[in-house]
Amino acid sequence: MRLLISAFLLCFASLLVAQQTEVVDFLKVEAVLIPNVSESSIEGSVRYTFKVLQETDSLYLDAKNMKVLANPSHVKTVASTDRIWLLGDFTKGKEYTAAFTYKAFPRQTLYFVGEQLWTQGQGKYTSHWLPSIDDMNDKIEFDLTLASPKNKTVIANGVLKQTYSENELTYWQWDMQQPMSSYLVAFAIGPFKKREIKSKSSIPIALYISEGDTAKWEPTYRYSKEIFNFLEAEIGVPYPWQNYKQVPVKDFLYAGMENTTATFFSEAFVVDSIAFNDRNYINVNAHELAHQWFGNLVTETEGTHHWLHEGFATYYALLAEKEIFGDAYYYWKLYQSAEQLKAMSDDGKGESLLDPKASSLTFYEKGAWALHMLKEIIGKRQFQQAVKNYLTKYAFKNVTTDNFLDEVKAVTAVDISQWEKDWLQQTAFKAAQAYESLKKNDAMLHFFEVTSLRDAPFAEKKVALSQALQSDNEYVGQEVVYQLANESVSEALLLYQKALQSDNLYIRQAVALTMEEIPPSLQASFENLLNDPSYSTQEAALYRLWSAVPERRAFYLDTMKGVLGFQDRNVRQLWLALALLTEGYQEANKRNFLEELKGYTAPEFAFEVRERAFGYVYELGLFDEDTLEHLVNASVHHNWRFRNSARSILKEVLRDPVLKAKITGMWDFFSEAEKKSVQSLEKAE
Ligand SMILES: [Zn+2]
Structure with missing residues (x-):
């Protein structure tokens, strides 16, 4: 039977080398979807409306490793490993509907991340969780209804028509009115809170944020309305969809993704007013919004x-x-x-x-x-x-x-x-x-004048650099500071002083990031950097001061106690590492500091937090059974950047016989994927 079916399918495949878009136009998908968090699966009840353009007896939907559970409609279905075939005598010019229920265990595209689940279609194929069309050239109206636990919020393409309850679940029914390519279909479920604003043209714009981050709403979404109004005017074509929504999700794969009417973006852009100065969402916000025209429309x-x-x-x-x-x-x-x-x-x-x-x-x-x-x-x-x-x-x-x-x-x-x-x-x-x-541009001209001094002897350019520091353009000022890094500090002292006293945050930051030794006459100004409204500056200043002025370590640590920093807790993690390394500092609390730092490697934290924590745990030689388990787990994470950084640390760890023995001792606790990950690194040796 198995053999027969595959021979049967091969036969269709050869008939359909021509693009399917010439044979059929899928018009509408109505899907009721029930994700199952405990087994990372999804079940759907779907209905497809399509118009046949050329007479045929078979059509397909892309559907990766899906099982058809039931098919009450007249159109027969057969599932292969990557398609669901629709079989019948399809007449040119006629419209048909097909309906069935299915189940999938998506290996990618749908991600279950702690309290959240979300999808990423582009580059990953929506057909892993929803039978759809991988070819971007078939644009379809997708109307999704999603089931979720009562305390969660659902976000999907289009307008929310209604919610209703059934069997302890809440169903969120969304409606699109225009067609789009399948890679733009998306949903996110999580403990999200919503705020709504309206564009000048009265388009509703929903700004979501995780329950725990509501204090960061304003800085995270600062300028959202201005960006929307600006782009609509600049592009000259009204925003083409019913509404616009944005939500930051945990452990996202990219900076942002422009799902139609529903942009998902990385939680790393959830910022307070200080983090805003270095890592705000503005560029990604505008980029994903622009895609609603360029890419989606x-x-x-x-x-x-x-x-x-x-x-x-x-x-x-x-x-x-x-x-x-x-x-x-x-x-x-x-x-x-x-x-x-x-x-x-x-x-x-x-x-x-x-x-x-x-x-x-x-x-x-x-x-x-x-x-x-x-x-x-x-x-x-x-x-x-x-x-x-x-x-x-x-x-x-x-x-x-x-x-x-x-x-x-x-x-x-x-x-x-x-x-x-x-x-x-x-x-x-x-x-x-x-x-x-x-x-x-005048500012660029000025900048190029200053960069042309890079190779000039310091004595010759000193006056010009000093003047340049007064420029209200921060790029010019930063360039001056970078040039000072090649000079002896005593020669450049006055210029450093001027840079540290600059009104511009980014010029002062350039000093924090580049100045290796801190002469006594600059110490007081340098210490002020600990209070600068930039977590990059604070982190760099804390590290440099702690290194350069050992007798004031306790004072610096006291000053920075309780500061978390960016979403990856850059300041807090550095603080914990330095506190552990500072002899005589809060000895009674050191055990807690150690546990907190190691704890940041755990899967309940965002990968950006974990990545940084693994770095410290490795540098300080703190690996134990818990952190090793977290590391092996991180080495199979869905985010490739994080996975690769975890794997490179794991590779080093496996070279240490003691740590390797610990990993071997925990072998039975690892999943198959985790075991494979460790084995592949051992083989690479
Ligand atoms: Zn893009």
Whole structure:
């Protein structure tokens, strides 16, 4: 039977080498979904409406490792490992519905993280938890209903129509009115609280936050309304969806994801007013919102045109930041990406914007540069008109680069063929053109004047650097401080003093981050940095002062007691490590300090907290059975960045016979995945 079915399926597969979008158009998915946290599974009752474009006897939905539980409809279903086939005599031009129930144990795309669960479709395939269409070219209206425990909040695409209770569960029924590609379908469930604001155009904007973080609401979402109003006006096409929602989720895979009407973003951007100064959500906020037009409303036909998503979202986020922080900030960020792109290009690793395998740096930053240059060449008004026409013409459709270029050519007589060669096709980064453009900004000009002094003898540039420190542009001031790092502190003393007394937080921060030794005459000013409204500055200042002035260690620790820092608790964890290392400091509490620091490696903490804690536990040689168990667990985490950092520490740990014996002693407690992870590292030896 098994063999027969697979032979049967192979036969369909060969018939359907042609794209299925030519055979069928899926119009609507109505899904009632019940996630099961205890076994990390999901069950769904789904109904598909589709229009047949070419006569056929079989169609498929992408569905990874799903089991069809029941099928009450006339359309028969057969599940293979990655598809659910719909079988029948389908007539061209006719609409059909198929309905069935299914169950899946998603290995990716749906993540159960402590109190939360959330999805990530792009790059991970929604078809791991919902039978859908991996091909971005079939846009479907998705109406999800999700069941959750009573005390949780559910967020999904579209508008919440109603909630109702059944069997101890609350069902949240969401409604979309427009179609989208399957990778944009999403839901999140967790102990979230909601605040609602409205855009100038009356679009409801819901700002969610975890129960425990409500004190950080305002700084986390600062400028949200301004960003929305700005982008809607700048893009020139009304926001295309019913509402907009944003929610920070734990252990997210990326900075943010633009699910249609429901952006999910990393909890690392949940900030208080101090953390706001270094790690705010503004750029990601604007970037994901811009995708609601660029990516969600008009969607690439294939990876070759990926810059139509990321280049545009990056560029419009920059424009929003320019609106908030001013021109100098905008050019500064372009300068920073130009430096990275130039370095990549000089290495012979430059990439064409139309290379579907290009890196993020190319899709995002080179894409933004291409648009910045295009606007300079054709003019702002023409640029805006072209974008507006492009979005209007292809709304809810799929697009290619040529579709955009045709709209550009329709509004300008300027020949853009050289721009196409330089910025779309060329692999090298056109640095000379880029730097010419940057020089149009006075702040950048001033900055370049100061950078031109980098190799000059200190005596010759001292006066110029001193003047530059008075600039109200922080990038110029920071550049001065970085140049001081190459000089002897005694020579540069007066300039350091001036930098430490600067009104600008980021200039003072540059001193905290770069100054290795602290001369007695600067000690008092340096100590003031412990109170600066920046957790980066506080962390650096605490470490440098503790190292440089041993006799005042207890005073510094007392001063910084109770400060947590960023979401990863950077200040607190450093404090605990230093407190443990300070002889005679609160000896009676040291046991608690030790337990707290080791405790941060546990899975109940966000991976950013754990990553930092593993670093300290490793550096201080504190690994014991609990922390080793947490480390092995971290080595199979769904976030690849965290997983890799845990694996590199685990690899070192396995070289130590005592620690290795401890891991072997706990072997039976590990899951199969954890065992495999340890074994693969042992093999790599
Ligand atoms: Zn993006």
